[in-house]
Amino acid sequence: MKNISFISFSPFTSDLELTAQLVDCYREVFADSPWNEWLKCPVCQEYWGLKDRSFLASIRFCHCGQSLVDFWSRTEVISDLYHEITPESSCWLALDNQTVVGFCWGYSILANILEDKLGITFCDNLNIPRDNLIAYQDEIGVLAPYRKRHIARAMFFKRQEDFFEQRLRFCIVRTRRSPEPSATFLWYTQKLGYEILAAYPEEDGRVILGLDLLKQPLAICSSL
Numbered sequence: 001m002k003n004i005s006f007i008s009f010s011p012f013t014s015d016l017e018l019t020a021q022l023v024d025c026y027r028e029v030f031a032d033s034p035w036n037e038w039l040k041c042p043v044c045q046e047y048w049g050l051k052d053r054s055f056l057a058s059i060r061f062c063h064c065g066q067s068l069v070d071f072w073s074r075t076e077v078i079s080d081l082y083h084e085i086t087p088e089s090s091c092w093l094a095l096d097n098q099t100v101v102g103f104c105w106g107y108s109i110l111a112n113i114l115e116d117k118l119g120i121t122f123c124d125n126l127n128i129p130r131d132n133l134i135a136y137q138d139e140i141g142v143l144a145p146y147r148k149r150h151i152a153r154a155m156f157f158k159r160q161e162d163f164f165e166q167r168l169r170f171c172i173v174r175t176r177r178s179p180e181p182s183a184t185f186l187w188y189t190q191k192l193g194y195e196i197l198a199a200y201p202e203e204d205g206r207v208i209l210g211l212d213l214l215k216q217p218l219a220i221c222s223s224l
């Protein structure tokens, strides 16, 4: 990880240049595979990723008679940043020299409120008391040219350490199992011992994974 450094970030206190870069980094990560959330049709909501650039040029960036729009507008992303990266949350950025190339954040939240937010019940499978604060691992992403260099893993463990300091016992993450399991799904389940607590309807493909740190203390070991 030559030249890569990590910095704890808050939109309320950090350099605004970092905030501006994070907005762009976030949009670029999700515009790329496997998410492909770059441009969408405002009429039928179909969407495409950066890999579809030539096709989109062939249809002149129009669909259903309308110009395509950003899947994630800057306005929406920055509003999410201020909403989700509160002073109590844990957010880490990966920098290549002064450029943001990855991000990772999460926050503590009451279990019952997280169930409402995610629109699914999951507490019963891990016997999580619904009035407990739990750790929600919200977002993690690295720009394509920087992947497979353990940058996401390094940020994950920094976030995890912040959760330990807050004495949170249960960790929750939402990821994709089908049609193809995401890299994060495989990593959480195979390397860290997370179990599937709940699944969205079949065609959705997303699942809720959870870990009880009292039962899986190895998950705190960054040498995994």
Ligand SMILES: [Zn+2]
Residues within 6 Å of the ligand: 041, 042, 043, 044, 045, 046, 063, 064
């Ligand atoms: Zn359309």
